[in-house]
Amino acid sequence: MKGYDVISVFNGAGVPGKENISSVYLGGVYQFESETNKATFDANPQKYAPKYGGYCSIAVSEGVLVEANPLSSLVQDGELHVFYKDADEDTQDEWKENPIALKKQAESQWVGLSNS
Numbered sequence: 074m075k076g077y078d079v080i081s082v083f084n085g086a087g088v089p090g091k092e093n094i095s096s097v098y099l100g101g102v103y104q105f106e107s108e109t110n111k112a113t114f115d116a117n118p119q120k121y122a123p124k125y126g127g128y129c130s131i132a133v134s135e136g137v138l139v140e141a142n143p144l145s146s147l148v149q150d151g152e153l154h155v156f157y158k159d160a161d162e163d164t165q166d167e168w169k170e171n172p173i174a175l176k177k178q179a180e181s182q183w184v185g186l187s188n189s
Contacts, residue, residue: 074090074101074103074104074123074127074143074155075142075143076089076090076092076104077089077090077104077143077144078090078103078104078105078106078107078110079103079105079114079121079122079123079143079153080105080110080113080114080121081106081110082123082143082144082146082153082155083121083146083148083153085148087143087144087146088106089104089106090103090104090105090106090110091104091105091106092104094106094107094108094110094111095111096111096114096115096118098114098118098122099118099122099126101122101126101127103118103122120151121153122153123141123143123146123153123154123155124152124153124154124155124179125154125179125183125186125187126138126187127141127143127155128140128141128155129141129155129156129157129164130154130155130156130164130168130175130176130179131156131157131164131165131167131168131175131179132157132164133179133182133183133186134175134176134178134179134182135182136182136185136186137186138186139157140157141155141156141157141158142155142156142157142158142159143155144158145157145158145163145164145165146165147165147168147169149172149176150176154168156168
């Protein structure tokens with residue numbers, strides 16, 4: 074999550090976390106802006122951790138791993154999806170065009186990607 078507080082991102086406001094307030098989950102280090110957010114995450118990390126290991130959901134649907142930008146995110150079916158974003162492109166726009174089919178495709182691709 075590039076240092077962003079995943080709880081704040083999940084709630085729609087990307088706020089940088091603090092290095093001294095952190096947790097490790099599935100090999101990823103998560104930083105939080107407050108002890109309260111850390112406690113929320115620690116109580117249910119699978120709810121708040123981004124889908125697909127924090128890689129871009131669109132890229133995963135295409136069978137590749139691309140670093141995502143935590144400031145391009147959305148919650149779908151209670152799951153946090155993050156997307157590739159730069160000055161010219163935000164792949165979240167593509168996801169919004171067909172989220173159900175793309176999620177199904179990403180779930181299928183993730184099985185192979187996560188095992189490699």
